[in-house]
Amino acid sequence: MHKNICIIGGGISGLTALYYLRKKGLKATLFEVSSQIGGVIQTKNIDNFIIEKGPNTMLLSDQRTLDMIKDLELSIENASPYSNKRYIVKNRKCLSLPISIFNFITTSLFSFPTKFKILIEVFKRNKKSSNEESISQFFIRRFGKEFLDYAINPFIAGTYAGDPDILSIKYAFPKLYELESKYGSVIGGLVKEKKDINKIKRQTISFNGGINTFTQKLAKRYKESIFTKSQVKDISKHKDGYTITLKQNNELKTLNYDKVICTIPAYSLKKITVNGRSFKDFTTLNKINYPSIISISLGYNSESIPHNLSGFGVLVPKCENMNILGILFSSSLFKNRAPKGKSLLTIFMGGSRHPEHCKLSKEERYSLVYKDLEKLLGIKSKPIFNYETIWEKSIPQYHLGYGHYNKILGIIELKLPGFYFAGNFVNGISIQDTILNSMNLINEKF
Amino acid sequence: MHKNICIIGGGISGLTALYYLRKKGLKATLFEVSSQIGGVIQTKNIDNFIIEKGPNTMLLSDQRTLDMIKDLELSIENASPYSNKRYIVKNRKCLSLPISIFNFITTSLFSFPTKFKILIEVFKRNKKSSNEESISQFFIRRFGKEFLDYAINPFIAGTYAGDPDILSIKYAFPKLYELESKYGSVIGGLVKEKKDINKIKRQTISFNGGINTFTQKLAKRYKESIFTKSQVKDISKHKDGYTITLKQNNELKTLNYDKVICTIPAYSLKKITVNGRSFKDFTTLNKINYPSIISISLGYNSESIPHNLSGFGVLVPKCENMNILGILFSSSLFKNRAPKGKSLLTIFMGGSRHPEHCKLSKEERYSLVYKDLEKLLGIKSKPIFNYETIWEKSIPQYHLGYGHYNKILGIIELKLPGFYFAGNFVNGISIQDTILNSMNLINEKF
Numbered sequence: 007m008h009k010n011i012c013i014i015g016g017g018i019s020g021l022t023a024l025y026y027l028r029k030k031g032l033k034a035t036l037f038e039v040s041s042q043i044g045g046v047i048q049t050k051n052i053d054n055f056i057i058e059k060g061p062n063t064m065l066l067s068d069q070r071t072l073d074m075i076k077d078l079e080l081s082i083e084n085a086s087p088y089s090n091k092r093y094i095v096k097n098r099k100c101l102s103l104p105i106s107i108f109n110f111i112t113t114s115l116f117s118f119p120t121k122f123k124i125l126i127e128v129f130k131r132n133k134k135s136s137n138e139e140s141i142s143q144f145f146i147r148r149f150g151k152e153f154l155d156y157a158i159n160p161f162i163a164g165t166y167a168g169d170p171d172i173l174s175i176k177y178a179f180p181k182l183y184e185l186e187s188k189y190g191s192v193i194g195g196l197v198k199e200k201k202d203i204n205k206i207k208r209q210t211i212s213f214n215g216g217i218n219t220f221t222q223k224l225a226k227r228y229k230e231s232i233f234t235k236s237q238v239k240d241i242s243k244h245k246d247g248y249t250i251t252l253k254q255n256n257e258l259k260t261l262n263y264d265k266v267i268c269t270i271p272a273y274s275l276k277k278i279t280v281n282g283r284s285f286k287d288f289t290t291l292n293k294i295n296y297p298s299i300i301s302i303s304l305g306y307n308s309e310s311i312p313h314n315l316s317g318f319g320v321l322v323p324k325c326e327n328m329n330i331l332g333i334l335f336s337s338s339l340f341k342n343r344a345p346k347g348k349s350l351l352t353i354f355m356g357g358s359r360h361p362e363h364c365k366l367s368k369e370e371r372y373s374l375v376y377k378d379l380e381k382l383l384g385i386k387s388k389p390i391f392n393y394e395t396i397w398e399k400s401i402p403q404y405h406l407g408y409g410h411y412n413k414i415l416g417i418i419e420l421k422l423p424g425f426y427f428a429g430n431f432v433n434g435i436s437i438q439d440t441i442l443n444s445m446n447l448i449n450e451k452f
Numbered sequence: 453m454h455k456n457i458c459i460i461g462g463g464i465s466g467l468t469a470l471y472y473l474r475k476k477g478l479k480a481t482l483f484e485v486s487s488q489i490g491g492v493i494q495t496k497n498i499d500n501f502i503i504e505k506g507p508n509t510m511l512l513s514d515q516r517t518l519d520m521i522k523d524l525e526l527s528i529e530n531a532s533p534y535s536n537k538r539y540i541v542k543n544r545k546c547l548s549l550p551i552s553i554f555n556f557i558t559t560s561l562f563s564f565p566t567k568f569k570i571l572i573e574v575f576k577r578n579k580k581s582s583n584e585e586s587i588s589q590f591f592i593r594r595f596g597k598e599f600l601d602y603a604i605n606p607f608i609a610g611t612y613a614g615d616p617d618i619l620s621i622k623y624a625f626p627k628l629y630e631l632e633s634k635y636g637s638v639i640g641g642l643v644k645e646k647k648d649i650n651k652i653k654r655q656t657i658s659f660n661g662g663i664n665t666f667t668q669k670l671a672k673r674y675k676e677s678i679f680t681k682s683q684v685k686d687i688s689k690h691k692d693g694y695t696i697t698l699k700q701n702n703e704l705k706t707l708n709y710d711k712v713i714c715t716i717p718a719y720s721l722k723k724i725t726v727n728g729r730s731f732k733d734f735t736t737l738n739k740i741n742y743p744s745i746i747s748i749s750l751g752y753n754s755e756s757i758p759h760n761l762s763g764f765g766v767l768v769p770k771c772e773n774m775n776i777l778g779i780l781f782s783s784s785l786f787k788n789r790a791p792k793g794k795s796l797l798t799i800f801m802g803g804s805r806h807p808e809h810c811k812l813s814k815e816e817r818y819s820l821v822y823k824d825l826e827k828l829l830g831i832k833s834k835p836i837f838n839y840e841t842i843w844e845k846s847i848p849q850y851h852l853g854y855g856h857y858n859k860i861l862g863i864i865e866l867k868l869p870g871f872y873f874a875g876n877f878v879n880g881i882s883i884q885d886t887i888l889n890s891m892n893l894i895n896e897k898f
Contacts, residue, residue, distance in 0.1 A: 107556045111571060112643045118575070125557055125567055197558045 009033065009452070012250050012261070014238045014278075015269035017045020019428045019440045021224040023267045024231060025074065026448035035263075036228070037236040037252060039270075043225040046400075047437075049216030052393055054345040056216050057303045059395040062334055062352060064217060064437045067208040070445060071438050078223045085210035085339050091317035094160055095326050098381050102317070103157070120152040128194040134186070138406050141170035141178060148192055160321035163331045166435065167299045167357030168403050169324075177404035177412070210318075212340050217437075240279040241266055243422055265424040267447065271296065272411075272431045273399055280422070287418045294411055294431055296399035298364040300355040302375060303336070305391030308349045312384035315349060320382055324359055329374035331357050333382065348390070353379070358403065364396050402431035426451060455479065455898070458696050458707070460684045460724075461715035463491020465874045465886045467670040469713045470677060471520065472894035481709075482674070483682040483698060485716075489671040492846075493883075495662030498839055500791040502662050503749045505841040508780055508798060510663060510883045513654040516891060517884050524669045531656035531785050537763035540606055541772050544827050548763070549603070566598040574640040580632070584852050587616035587624060594638055606767035609777045612881065613745045613803030614849050615770075623850035623858070656764075658786050663883075686725040687712055689868055711870040713893065717742065718857075718877045719845055726868070733864045740857055740877055742845035744810040746801040748821060749782070751837030754795045758830035761795060766828055770805055775820035777803050779828065794836070799825070804849065810842050848877035872897060 009032055013020045016038030027034040042048075046060035063085060066072060075082060093100035096115055104110040110121065127148050134147065141162060145154040154170065162170045166178065176183045185195030213219035225232060239258065240251035247264040268275070273296060275288035319334040334352040337344040344350040353375050356363040363371060372392070379385040415427050426447055433443040455478055459466045462484030473480040488494075492506035509531060512518060521528060539546035542561055550556040556567065573594050580593065587608060591600040600616065608616045612624065622629045631641030659665035671678055685704065686697035693710040714721070719742060721734035765780040780798040783790040790796040799821050802809040809817060818838070825831040861873050872893055879889040 105552055107550060107553060107570075108639070108642070110553045110556070111574060111639055118571070121571055122568075124553075125564070125571060128557060129564070193554070193557055196554070 009264040010247075010262070011035070011265045011267065011452070012037070012238075012248065012263035013267045013269065015045070015429065016040075016043040016225070016232060016234065017269060017429070017440075018047055018221055018437055019045075019269035019430065019444050020267070021221055021228075022074075022441045022444035023269065023428055023448060024228050025224055026445050027452060028228065028231075030448065030452060032452060034231060035261075036232045037238055037250075038232065038234045039237045039274075041234050043232060043234060044218050044221035046397070047218050047221045048395075049218035050393070051215075053305075053391060055303065055305050055348070055350050055391055055393070056336075056340075056343045057350075057393050058217055058336070058352065059301060060397075061217055061437055062336065063210045063212055063339065064220075065208060066211050066438065067206060068202075068438060068442060069204045069206050071441055072206060074441065074445075075220070078220070078227070080213050080220060080223055082209075083212045083214055083340055085212070085318070088316045089210055089318040089339055093317060093320040094156055095320060095322045095328065095382060096156060098326065098328075100313070100320050100382055115156055116152060120150050123150040124153065128191045128197075131190050138409070139175050140406055141173045141175050144175040144182070144186075145170070148186070155323050155325050159325070160323045160332070163324070163357055163359060164321045164354070166403060167297055167331065167354070167401050169358040172358075172403075172405050174404055174406045174408050177408040210339075238278055240282060241422075241425070242281045243425075247424060248422075265426070265452070266422075267426050267428055267444075269427075269429040269444070271399065271429065272402060287414050287421070290414055291411060291431075294408075295358075295403040295405060296401065297358045297403065298356045298361060299331075299397045299400040300364055300371065301395045301397070302353040302355065302372075303391075303393040304351050304353065304375075304379075304389035305344060306349050306351070306385065306387065306389050308347055310385065310387040311349055313382075315351075315383075319352075322378075322382075328378050328381070329360070329363075330355050330378045331359060333379070350391075351379075357400075364398065368394065401435055404435075455710040456693075456708075457481070457711045457713065457898070458483070458684075458694065458709035459713045459715065461491070461875065462486075462489040462671070462678060462680065463715060463875070463886075464493055464667055464883055465491075465715035465876065465890050466713070467667055467674075468520075468887045468890035469715065469874055469894060470674050471670055472891050473898060474674065474677075476894065476898060478898060480677060481707075482678045483684055483696075484678065484680045485683045485720075487680050489678060489680060490664050490667035492843070493664050493667045494841075495664035496839070497661075499751075499837060501749065501751050501794070501796050501837055501839070502782075502786075502789045503796075503839050504663055504782070504798065505747060506843075507663060507883055508782065509656045509658055509785065510666075511654060512657050512884065513652060514648075514884060514888060515650045515652050517887055518652060520887065520891075521666070524666070524673070526659050526666060526669055528655075529658045529660055529786055531658070531764070534762045535656055535764040535785055539763060539766040540602055541766060541768045541774065541828060542602060544772065544774075546759070546766050546828055561602055563598060566596050569596040570599065574637045574643075577636050584855070585621050586852055587619045587621050590621040590628070590632075591616070594632070601769050601771050605771070606769045606778070609770070609803055609805060610767045610800070612849060613743055613777065613800070613847050615804040618804075618849075618851050620850055620852045620854050623854040656785075684724055686728060687868075687871070688727045689871075693870060711872070711898070712868075713872050713874055713890075715873075715875040715890070717845065717875065718848060733860050733867070736860055737857060737877075740854075741804075741849040741851060742847065743804045743849065744802045744807060745777075745843045745846040746810055746817065747841045747843070748799040748801065748818075749837075749839040750797050750799065750821075750825075750835035751790060752795050752797070752831065752833065752835050754793055756831065756833040757795055759828075761797075761829075765798075768824075768828075774824050774827070775806070775809075776801050776824045777805060779825070796837075797825070803846075810844065814840065847881055850881075 011034040013023050013036040024036050048059040050057040092103045101115045104113045145158045162168050185192050189195035189198050237253040239253050242249045248266050250261050252259050272291040272294040276292045315335040315338045321332040322328045331354040336352045337350040428444045428447050430440050457480040459469050459482040466482050470482050494505040496503040538549045547561045550559045591604045608614050631638050635641035635644050683699040685699050688695045694712050696707050698705050718737040718740040722738045761781040761784045767778040768774045777800040782798045783796040874890045874893050876886050
C-alpha cells in the first residue's frame with residue numbers, strides 16, 4: 007500500500023519535499039496556514055518594478071538543484087556578469103571587494119598586515135579554544151580582526167541579517183569549521199578537499215519574473231495536493247501513523263497520515279499540540295532567534311543616481327556605524343526589474359544589528375535610509391517609488407549553543423517516529439540548502 | 453599642392469601609415485618587396501586548419517585601434533572567455549597562472565616568499581643600479597628570482613621569443629620602467645598612474661578567417677596605391693624631397709616623392725643605398741638582433757589529446773630545460789580554427805633560448821616537439837596534420853644598449869629630413885604598438 011504523507015508548511019522546503027515525494031510516486035498532501043504558497047519567497051510587480059520581499063537571489067552550485075529546476079522547465083536568469091563586483095563600505099566610501107590579485111594587493115579595504123594574514127592562513131596551525139567558537143572568534147583567529155570587520159561582518163549582515171559575535175561557526179558555516187578541523191587551515195582545506203561530485207560552477211540566479219516563479223511553478227504542478235488557509239492544530243501519534251487535526255474555514259477536521267514532514271518556522275511550532283497537549287520540545291524550539299529585517303525597495307529615475315550601480319550591491323560593516331545593512335542594485339542585477347530609465351534599489355535595515363529600526367515610523371526609517379544613500383551613492387533626490395516589507399521574524403540564527411536545539415530536533419524525531427523536520431532552521435538558511443535538505447530527507451527516510 | 457609620400461614596406465606598419473595618410477587626404481604610394489602584403493601577418497587555410505604563420509592574436513587596448521578596426525568594417529573575433537587561463541610549466545607540469553586571490557594564495561607556481569615579495573612590492577623602495585638594467589635584473593630586484601623564472605621568463609619567450617637577461621627593461625617595457633621611476637613601485641604606479649584616455653578594456657582578438665583579414669582589408673581598400681614585388685634600391689635626397697630608385701620586374705625606375713616612410717625590418721635597411729652609396733647608419737642598424745623562431749601547427753583528432761585544452765596555452769620557463777618555448781591552444785582560442793572533431797595546436801621553438809633548433813632537420817625537430825607534448829599534454833599519438841614556418845629572423849630584440857640604435861634612428865631622421873622610420877623595431881613589437889606608432893608618426897609629422 008502507498009504511504010500517505012502530510013507536509014506542514016508551503017515554503018520552498020515543504021514544496022521541495024512534495025516534489026521529491028511525488029517523484030518517488032508517493033502520496034502526499036501539503037497544508038499551508040496562510041493564503042499564499044512560497045513562504046518567505048514573495049515577488050511582487052508594482053508599477054513594473056519587480057519587488058522581492060524576501061530573498062532576492064538564489065545561489066546555484068549543485069547539480070541536483072539544477073536538475074530540479076530543469077525538470078520544472080524553469081528558465082534560469084543569470085545575474086549580470088558585473089554582479090561579481092561587490093562593494094564594502096570603509097570610511098563611508100564604497101570599496102570593491104577584491105577578486106583579482108592586483109585588486110587584492112592594491113585595495114585599501116585591507117591593510118598590509120591583514121593581506122599578510124590572508125596569505126599565511128594556509129600555514130597557520132593555531133589551536134581553537136575548547137569552547138564552541140563564534141564566527142568572530144574563528145575569523146579573528148584565522149584571518150585577524152580587520153578581515154572580520156570588513157569582510158565577514160558585512161557578509162553575515164547580508165546573508166543572516168545576523169551578528170558574527172554570537173553566531174556559531176560550527177552550525178552557521180559547518181563547511182569552514184570542518185575544513186579547519188580536517189586540514190588545519192581553511193584555504194588549505196579548500197584546495198585539498200575533494201570536490202563534491204554534485205558541485206557545479208556557482209552562479210547567482212533568479213527566474214523570469216522573479217524568484218517566486220520557482221515556488222509558483224511547484225505550487226501549480228501539485229495544486230491538487232496543496233491546501234492553503236489550512237492550519238495544523240494537533241498531531242496525534244497512533245499505532246500506524248498520525249492523526250492530524252486541521253483548521254480550515256473555521257472548521258476542524260481530522261485526517262490520517264502515515265508520516266509527517268514539518269517545515270514551518272521554529273517559532274510556529276508551539277502553536278501545534280501533540281496528542282492534544284502542549285509539547286515542551288516544540289516550546290523550547292521557540293527560543294531559536296529570528297531577528298527582524300526590513301526590506302525597502304526604492305525606485306529612482308536612473309539619472310538621479312550618480313553611482314553607476316555596476317555590481318551586486320553594497321554591504322555595510324557594523325564598525326562603520328551607519329543606519330542600513332546594505333543595498334542591492336536590483337535593476338543592475340537582473341533585467342527588467344524596473345521600467346525603462348528607472349533604477350531599483352533594495353535596502354536592508356534592522357537585523358541583529360539594529361533591532362530598534364522596525365519600531366520606527368516609516369518616515370523616521372526612510373530619513374535614515376536617505377542619509378545613507380546620499381553618503382554612499384550620492385543620491386540627493388527622493389525616490390519616485392517605494393515599497394517596504396517588515397519581517398518581524400526573518401532568518402533563524404544558528405547562535406552559539408545551537409547544538410542544543412539540533413539535539414532536540416533529533417529527540418523529537420525519536421519520540422515521534424515518522425515525524426521529520428525540514429526548513430531553514432535545520433541544515434542551512436540558503437534556498438539551495440533548504441532544497442537539498444528536503445531532498446536528502448525524502449531520499450533517506452521515504 | 454598635395455604632398456606625395458613614399459612608404460617602403462607592406463607590413464602592418466606601412467599599411468597603417470598609408471591608412472592614416474589617406475584619412476588626412478594625402479597622396480601616398482606603398483612599395484613591398486615580396487609578392488604579398490601583410491609582412492609577418494600571414495594566415496593560411498590548409499585542409500580547413502587555419503594556420504597563423506606569424507602573430508596568432510592581437511591585443512586590443514586602445515580606442516584608436518578599435519576606431520580603425522571599426523572604420524575598416526572588420527568584425528572582431530574575441531578569444532574564448534577561457535583564454536584568461538594560461539599555463540606555466542613547473543616541474544614538468546602545467547600549472548595555471550593565478551588570476552584570483554584564491555589561486556594566488558594556493559598556487560604552487562610561486563613559493564610563499566615570492567608571494568610575499570609580490571605583496572610588498574608596492575612598499576619596496578630599493579635603488580636600481582646606475583647601469584642600464586636588463587628585464588631580469590629589474591624583476592629580481594622588484595619581485596625576486598622565482599617570479600622572474602616562472603612568470604617573466606616564459607612571458608618573454610612567448611612575446612619576444614627573447615631572453616630577459618639581455619633585453620633592456622627601459623626599451624622593452626618602457627611603461628614598467630617609467631612606473632618605477634615615477635612612483636617608486638610597479639604595482640603602486642599602476643594604481644596611481646592616470647588612466648590614458650584612449651585605454652579601453654584589454655581584449656585578445658583576431659578576425660573572422662584569421663589575423664590577416666586585417667591586413668588584407670587594408671590592402672584591398674588601397675590597392676591602387678600598393679605595389680608588390682617592388683624593391684626600393686636607393687633613396688636620394690634632393691632639394692624638394694627624395695628620388696626613389698625602384699626595381700620592378702627586373703627594371704629600374706626612378707620616382708620623386710616629398711617624403712619617405714620606411715617600415716622595413718632593420719636588417720633589410722643595408723640593402724638600400726642613400727644618394728647612390730652604402731649608408732653607414734643603415735648598416736649599423738643591421739646589428740639589431742632578430743632571433744629565429746619556428747612556428748609549428750599540428751592538427752590532432754581531439755580525442756587523442758588527454759588535456760582539455762581549456763585556456764590560452766602553455767609557456768615553458770627556461771629553467772625547466774625543455775625543447776619547446778610554448779604551445780598555443782589555437783582551436784580553443786578561436787572558433788573554426790580546425791575541422792570538426794579536430795584540434796589545432798601551435799608550438800613555438802627556437803627563439804633566443806634555442807637558436808640551434810632551426811638548424812635541425814624537420815624530423816629531429818618534430819621528435820623534440822612530440823616528447824614535450826607527451827610530457828605536458830599527455831599526447832601520445834602523432835598529429836594528423838602538420839605545417840611549419842621557420843622565421844630565420846623573427847622579432848627585433850630591444851637588448852641592453854638599444855638606446856644606441858634609437859639614437860641612430862634620430863640621427864638618420866636629422867640627416868635625411870622628411871625621411872621617417874616606423875615598424876616593430878622602433879616603438880614596441882606588438883601589432884597594436886606598431887599601429888599606434890605609425891598613427892602617431894602621421895599625426896605628428898604629416
